[in-house]
Amino acid sequence: MKIAIASDHAAYEMKETIKNYLKIEKGIDVIDLGANSSESVDYPDYAEPLGLMVTSKEVDFGIALCGTGIGMSIAVNKVKGVRGALCLYPTMAEFARKHNDANVLVLAGRLMGSDLAKLTVDTFLNTDFDGGRHKKRIEKIARIEKQN
Template sequence: MKLAIGCDHVGIELKPSIVEFLEALGHSVQDFGTKSNSRVNYPDYAQAVAEAVVSKNCDLGILICGTGVGISIAANKVKGIRAVVCSDPYSAKLSKEHNNTNILAFGSRVVGPELAKMITQEWLEAEFEGGRHKKRVDQISQLENL
């Protein structure tokens, strides 16, 4: 799978361990930045990753900021994105199974590297269940056209 990853200056220390983890699992990773700890604006990186996912240049995306909240909100402004911020593996798994999320976000000030890897793995291994959940995901997609 080809994964897009991006972060702001707060997420820069966590990102390399996630990239290494993803590559060890056999995934290809495209890094959309940032690449330094100089202050940046997270919406820029949320947009870049979201556009890579929507255009299908990447299968899924991962975003990191201080809490995961701001960067996920920004990503969700891109039509076709269902980004979720997760601080635990169970929520990450269910977000994929029930909501067919296509971007995972977490906060480097909230989770450490090992927990972030567990969250990522659960999310990547989960599959959308469809069925009753498909109708709800379709309703979410309709909201983008209001």
Template sequence: MVDVAKPGERIPIASDHAGFELKERLRLALAEMGYEVEDIGTHSTASTDYPDYAHPLAQEVSEGQAARGVLLCGTGLGMSYVANRYPGVRAAVAWNPDVAALARKHNDANVLVLPARFVSDEDALAILQAWLTTPFEGGRHQGRVAKIERDESEADASGSTT
């Protein structure tokens, strides 16, 4: 596997209450790997609403302020729903390293979403490492990824609005 990790790169990370404890472990691991970590929150296990944390992270990635980011919630689903509403964001829920690697290789996933209630700390670190170090293959996958983004004129031409 080609190492595409970029120590010094700023990576925002965010979670709701269900992902807080794992977020803290991954935040420290990212810092130990040499990344500049931006902790968007939450900052405790007190009940919170996942969109409050997914929106700011996804906006940063969408606007190019960060190349990629990490989100965590209980299942990963809520965070992924929010993040994938932003242009240019490809948030992938990954529950093992193989899924994380394929999300990078084939889909150029720029937001990793972890289901904190369903992965161990050890597995989460392995998933994060696979996602950080796997490059996008491009080639035949480039055109497929390009089809994810649609502007209004494309939507009008197809007869669909979404």
């Protein structure tokens, strides 16, 4: 599995924690797209490259982080084909994957502790899309993207 990860300054420390957790404890290949410090940056500059890596299939999933997760969610979902889900706890991540086939997990660096974030990441990465009745909804989302 290969994951792209990106954050703004507000979630830099959590990004580093999650990146190291995935690489060291889980043995997952992680591509770090920045930010590279807690010095102020603009989250859209990191959301777009992450989204493009996901939609081009260079990576299996993306993990995007900012202070609240809201800005990164808005920005990453502007990339056609991204289904980014802001998940503040594992149950949200489970249903984001099961029902929405989310391909980008968005986390809130200022609102979550690292243990909760790790559990949320694990749930997201270990949950499969249910398909079935949910598949037609994902297809409808794709049609909306093509029309706009």
